[in-house]
Amino acid sequence: MGTKKFLTGLGATATAVKMADVDVITSFPIRPYTGVMMILSQMVANGELDAEFIHADGEHAQLSISHGASAAGARTFTGSSGVGVTYAFETYSPISGGRCPVQMLIADRTLDPPGDFGSEHTDALGCRDQGWIMGWAETPQEVFDNTLIYYRVGEDPRVRLPQFNCHDGYFVSHIPGDVEIPEQSQVDEFLPPYRPVDPLDPQNPLGHGPQIFPDQGPALEAMRHNAMMAAMPVIEEAIDDFGRIFGRKYAPFVEEFMTDDAELVFFINGAHAHTARYAIKHLRERGIKVGLVKIRFIRPWPTDVLQESLSRFKAVGVVETNSSFGIARGGGILAPEVCGSLYDVPQRPLIASFMGGLGGEPITLKEFDFIAEKLKKIAESGKIEKPVYWLGFEE
Amino acid sequence: MGKVQEITVWASGVVQDKEARDVAQCLAAAAAKEGKFIQAFDNYVDLPDRVNVPVRKYARISDSEIEEKYLYENHNPEIVILVEPTLVKGVDVLQGMKGDGCLILNTGRSPEEILKFIPDKTPLKKIACVDAMKICPKAVIDFSGSEGAVEAAGVGVGIGAVLAGAAAKVSGCVTIDSLMSEVGNPEAAKRGFDEVTIKEL
Numbered sequence: 016m017g018t019k020k021f022l023t024g025l026g027a028t029a030t031a032v033k034m035a036d037v038d039v040i041t042s043f044p045i046r047p048y049t050g051v052m053m054i055l056s057q058m059v060a061n062g063e064l065d066a067e068f069i070h071a072d073g074e075h076a077q078l079s080i081s082h083g084a085s086a087a088g089a090r091t092f093t094g095s096s097g098v099g100v101t102y103a104f105e106t107y108s109p110i111s112g113g114r115c116p117v118q119m120l121i122a123d124r125t126l127d128p129p130g131d132f133g134s135e136h137t138d139a140l141g142c143r144d145q146g147w148i149m150g151w152a153e154t155p156q157e158v159f160d161n162t163l164i165y166y167r168v169g170e171d172p173r174v175r176l177p178q179f180n181c182h183d184g185y186f187v188s189h190i191p192g193d194v195e196i197p198e199q200s201q202v203d204e205f206l207p208p209y210r211p212v213d214p215l216d217p218q219n220p221l222g223h224g225p226q227i228f229p230d231q232g233p234a235l236e237a238m239r240h241n242a243m244m245a246a247m248p249v250i251e252e253a254i255d256d257f258g259r260i261f262g263r264k265y266a267p268f269v270e271e272f273m274t275d276d277a278e279l280v281f282f283i284n285g286a287h288a289h290t291a292r293y294a295i296k297h298l299r300e301r302g303i304k305v306g307l308v309k310i311r312f313i314r315p316w317p318t319d320v321l322q323e324s325l326s327r328f329k330a331v332g333v334v335e336t337n338s339s340f341g342i343a344r345g346g347g348i349l350a351p352e353v354c355g356s357l358y359d360v361p362q363r364p365l366i367a368s369f370m371g372g373l374g375g376e377p378i379t380l381k382e383f384d385f386i387a388e389k390l391k392k393i394a395e396s397g398k399i400e401k402p403v404y405w406l407g408f409e410e
Numbered sequence: 411m412g413k414v415q416e417i418t419v420w421a422s423g424v425v426q427d428k429e430a431r432d433v434a435q436c437l438a439a440a441a442a443k444e445g446k447f448i449q450a451f452d453n454y455v456d457l458p459d460r461v462n463v464p465v466r467k468y469a470r471i472s473d474s475e476i477e478e479k480y481l482y483e484n485h486n487p488e489i490v491i492l493v494e495p496t497l498v499k500g501v502d503v504l505q506g507m508k509g510d511g512c513l514i515l516n517t518g519r520s521p522e523e524i525l526k527f528i529p530d531k532t533p534l535k536k537i538a539c540v541d542a543m544k545i546c547p548k549a550v551i552d553f554s555g556s557e558g559a560v561e562a563a564g565v566g567v568g569i570g571a572v573l574a575g576a577a578a579k580v581s582g583c584v585t586i587d588s589l590m591s592e593v594g595n596p597e598a599a600k601r602g603f604d605e606v607t608i609k610e611l
Contacts, residue, residue: 021439023558046458050559057554057562132454185454186480189558286480293477377480 017197024187027155027194028094028120028180029054031162034202038089039067043077045099046132047184048122052094074099078106078119085115085177086223088214090166093117096184097124100138104145110177111146112239113223116169116209117177118162119147122188123285125374133375134183136285136337140313140348142179146239148246149179149314151285155192158182160263163206167253170209174246176239179314183286183336185375197261205260243315250312268317269324270309273299277306279390282325282353283334284310287371287378291334294383305387313349321356329394330365332386336372346370346403365393371406382406412474415583416484419467419573420503421493423459428552428563430493432570434469436599437577439565439592440584441471448472454482457557464497471583489581491573492516493542498527507533512581514606516542516573521609531611540576540606542569546598566593575602 022030028051032040040059042052058064067084071077074095085091095103100121110117125135136151143149148169152158158180165178182188213221227235251267258264272288273295274280281291288309298305308324308331310317325331335347343351350368357363369386371378385406393399417437421430431452438450453466468484470476486506495517497503504511511533515524518541525537543549548568555561566574571593578589579602586603590596 021442022560025558026560029560047454047558050557053554053557053559057560185482189454190449190451190479191558290478290480293475377478377482380478 017195017201020194020196021191022155022194023050023189023191024122024152024155024158024182025050025189026054026191027159028162029058030194030196031159032092033058033064034199035090035163035166035206037066037092039069039081039084039091041069041071041077041080041084041091041093043071043074043095043099045096045124047124047188048094048096048120050188051120074103075106078103078110081117081119082106082110082113082115085110085117086113086215088209088211090170090209091117094120094122096122097138098127101126101141104142107142107145107147109224112235114175114242115177116166116175118165118169119177119179121179121181122184123181124184131374132185134185134286134336135373135375136181139179139181140337143314143348146243147177147179147314148312149181150312152182152187153286153288153309155187155194158187159194160257160261160265163202164253164257167206168246168249171249172212174242174249175212176242176246181285186286201260205256246315247317265311268310268312268320270311271324272307272309274306274308274327277304278329278394279303279305279387280308280325280328280331281305281334281383281386282308282310282331282349284313284349285336287334287336290378290380291383294380294387297380298384298387303387303391305390316352316356318356321353322360325353325357325364326360326362328364330367330390332390333366333368334378334386335368335370338370338373344368344402350402365397365399367393367399367402367404369404369406378406412472414470414472414476415489416487417469417471417489417491417577417583418484418487419491419493420497420501421465421467423456423463423465424461425551426493426549427459427465427556428550429568429570430465430467431555432566432568433491433493433573433577434467436566436570436574436589436593437584438469438471440578440589443588443592444584446471446473447475449476449479452556459556464501488512489514489577489583491577493569493573495519495524498524504528504530504533509533510535512536512538512577514538514540514573514576514580516540516569518544521607534611536580536608536610538576538580538606538608540572540602542572542602545572545601545605546595564594566599567595571595571598572602575599576606579603579606580608
């Protein structure tokens with residue numbers, strides 16, 4: 016039997032990384048993710064974890080080292096936050112294009128300006144098109160579990176893609192919660208050693224990421240697209256196996272709460288789903304039929320699952336803890352993807368987005384009440400009065 | 411939503427960082443042992459801390475699940491503990507306290523003497539002093555538990571245990587038995603519980 020520990024998201028990540036027996040860790044400090052490297056470096060120093068720990072001179076180098084290590088066949092872990100994530104931006108496409116299953120923790124932090132440690136998802140979401148698997152965890156337990164699940168999916172020979180393992184800075188990274196730590200034998204059963212398909216090896220020379228002619232481009236891009244699409248069934252398999260081995264059953268892509276008879280739903284990713292659940296309980300006491308749809312993977316985006324899920328409701332409120340200035344509909348990054356997913360469905364809900372939690376401000380129970388009220392009005396009138404609301408700025 | 415009892419611990423940055431965190435963590439762990447719902451975390455905005463700059467650590471205890479758990483501060487602390495007693499002179503440590511509050515200081519001075527430094531005593535029900543360094547002359551300076559990382563030097567082995575014991579006596583937020591089972595130095599916690607000087611207001 017495993018043990019129960021009271022850990023932050025960073026503590027949970029480090030424990031999972033250790034149990035995944037990673038070979039190479041690359042670090043560069045930036046709040047709030049730094050703690051994970053404090054723990055891992057101590058584990059390496061104590062001899063608890065046999066891994067190369069390389070401290071880089073910046074995030075670009077940090078990710079470049081991870082790229083090389085992974086290309087040579089090492090299970091590799093790295094991480095960053097906020098502007099650290101964006102500083103390494105150039106490296107993300109070469110890593111996924113080289114089909115190197117590096118795992119990177121992103122503990123979200125608001126991008127500058129001004130300097131702000133609070134969690135906003137724009138740092139990670141800004142990298143959503145780089146061919147990395149990406150999703151959010153809500154609790155330290157989910158962080159622990161996702162760390163193992165992401166390695167398993169990313170290293171699967173049918174996928175071979177790097178992964179952004181994201182959670183909210185401070186809310187999840189720094190506030191501890193109960194985490195069940197499994198037996199090492201369970202982790203070993205779930206996550207076999209990484210077997211690279213074509214590692215860089217002096218005994219068997221080959222090249223990765225060469226310069227190509229334009230006519231070779233489409234095929235390479237199609238391969239990366241196919242790999243991302245192939246991740247869908249692999250994620251489902253991994254989640255099934257995870258439930259069998261560890262006894263915790265996740266919905267692979269979309270977790271629903273109180274949706275059976277719901278007419279309105281909050282659509283959300285990450286930490287604020289916690290507060291949303293309590294808001295829903297209180298709203299239901301007042302007779303408002305509201306539920307929650309929490310998305311666990313942003314890449315690959317589960318279009319089919321969302322079509323089936325969201326078409327059952329009258330109105331969907333997309334909670335956006337990110338910003339994309341000038342995007343379609345003028346709000347955050349998720350709502351246009353939700354709208355795009357539902358365009359082909361004859362029975363579509365009405366969709367509005369709610370900009371909240373920006374700069375890392377907590378989204379309060381009252382703000383969820385506001386969202387529900389607006390959704391109720393939208394459902395009753397059968398039309399949206401406007402596509403985007405800014406929480407705290409509206410009547 | 412049930413009431414959340416808020417505990418705020420003040421200390422000097424870096425040098426008392428760990429002991430202050432230990433007070434919050436030990437009280438929260440003891441409450442968890444009693445079946446309560448708890449949180450314990452550092453003030454995120456104080457960090458990264460600097461030597462002797464005031465820093466805050468928080469514990470939150472509730473009979474029911476904590477619904478809004480992503481707050482950055484304890485806005486209405488009922489129990490305030492000063493690992494660094496001189497902060498009482500320069501910082502409004504009772505800010506947000508709504509009445510029936512407890513203030514506990516790590517000092518050899520008497521509660522009466524300390525009261526002179528508190529301009530508005532209305533939110534206070536009790537003030538208490540305990541000379542933690544005399545009881546357990548060990549203040550651990552360690553950074554492993556900061557920034558959401560994992561504590562490596564043992565929790566509640568130094569003066570933090572004494573102050574947590576004193577807080578248990580003064581406020582009754584946890585029993586001394588459950589506290590003693592959660593600290594590295596139970597004897598220090600017990601002496602803090604037994605030797606704290608309390609003045610009711």
